[in-house]
Each structure stands twice: as structure tokens, then as C-alpha cells.
Amino acid sequence: MSRIGKKAVAIPSGVTASIEGKTLTVKGPKGTLTLGLSDLIDYKVEGDEIQVKPANDTKQARAFWGMQRTLVSNLVEGVTEGFAKTLEITGVGYRAMGQGKKLKLQLGYSHDVDLDVPEGLEVKTPDQTTIVISGIDKQSVGQFAAEIRRWRKPEPYKGKGIKYRGEYVFRKEGKKK
Known part of the structure; x- marks a missing residue:
């Protein structure tokens, strides 16, 4: 289990996140960033947080899990603080x-x-x-x-x-x- 991946990414006020097709778009006070989403990971925007979980129990999906959560976290941090x-x-x-x-x-x-x-x-x-x-x-x-x-x-x-x-x-x- 990924310790990093288990944590949800909090969305601060003034930031919006949306999933359209295979891209995650995060808009904030400093600008807009996008991320291409992996098929091995499930992404869900729920309320004021983004959940990242592996789509299946393969070794590759578990290996991508923590990295994808960190990439999503970097998007949110980038549009708020830079x-x-x-x-x-x-x-x-x-x-x-x-x-x-x-x-x-x-x-x-x-x-x-x-x-x-x-x-x-x-x-x-x-x-x-x-x-x-x-x-x-x-x-x-x-x-x-x-x-x-x-x-x-x-x-x-x-x-x-x-x-x-x-x-x-x-x-x-x-x-x-």
C-alpha cells in the first residue's frame, strides 16, 4: 500500500478541479494546469478533495499510485502558491x-x-x-x-x-x- 497515495489531495478555497476525458484541469489564482491521466489509476473529485486510487491490483498500478497522487498535489500547490x-x-x-x-x-x-x-x-x-x-x-x-x-x-x-x-x-x- 502506498502511504502517499492513500492521502486525499485537499483543494483549497479559490481552486477548482475537473476531470474531462483523460485530463485533470486545476484552476486557481495563479493560473491553470492540466495533467494527462493514466488508465491504471482512478481519479475522483469529491467536494474539496481529489481521491487517487489504483484501478486494479497489478504491480504497475500500485507503482504509479503514489507518483500520480504527487503529480496531482503539485498541480494544486502550483496554482495556489507556485x-x-x-x-x-x-x-x-x-x-x-x-x-x-x-x-x-x-x-x-x-x-x-x-x-x-x-x-x-x-x-x-x-x-x-x-x-x-x-x-x-x-x-x-x-x-x-x-x-x-x-x-x-x-x-x-x-x-x-x-x-x-x-x-x-x-x-x-x-x-x-
Whole structure:
């Protein structure tokens, strides 16, 4: 039995959820999100909660159960509060600048890295070494943060690179003579 899947997803006031065919649509103050529904799972919108249960007792249905409940929960949380990831840049000369729908990064390469901000996301640079990515879709926020981080992952000797706020970078000692 899935401990996560057994819990119903509460729908807060101001949020509406509806199932039409094979899609779940959740509307809230921040926007609208949809989720394609799996045939292995039964979804029911009852009052102020969404119930997620396996359609049959197969191993695959039970494996999908907790994940599908978490995806539904992420939809509800996204339209009410939204999601945000903060990246920190460490290194001499490394900086970031937000320019409208573009993000310009200087990361020690011979060229600047210009990234287009995906639709539905907002990127802020409170200072030159901090990037805050926010949006209502958890997957797209995390994906864009990972794409930015991929340009310069934190290295263990000097700690230079782009890391998530709160991420621990294991430091190594350099060579000795």
C-alpha cells in the first residue's frame, strides 16, 4: 500500500478541479494546469478533495499510485502558491543579468551564455550572483534551473560554479608538494 497515495489531495478555497476525458484541469489564482491521466489509476473529485486510487491490483498500478497522487498535489500547490528555485553563482567574474525574456550569464567562457526564459516562468536576478526562477509548473521550474546549472556545475576544489541554494558541495584538498 502506498502511504502517499492513500492521502486525499485537499483543494483549497479559490481552486477548482475537473476531470474531462483523460485530463485533470486545476484552476486557481495563479493560473491553470492540466495533467494527462493514466488508465491504471482512478481519479475522483469529491467536494474539496481529489481521491487517487489504483484501478486494479497489478504491480504497475500500485507503482504509479503514489507518483500520480504527487503529480496531482503539485498541480494544486502550483496554482495556489507556485514554485521557486534559487541558484547561487560562485567565482571571480561569474555573474548573471536578467534582460526581459533573456538571461545573460558570464561564466568564464570566451563568450556570454544567453538563455531564453521558457514561457510561464519568471527569472529574477536580485544581485549579480543570485538567480531566482519561479513559476506554477514544478517540472518546468526544475528543468530550467538544471539547464542553467549545467553550464558550470560546482567544482570541489575551489567551489566555483552554479549551485542550488542550500546545496552542499563536498570540498577536496588540493595537491601537496
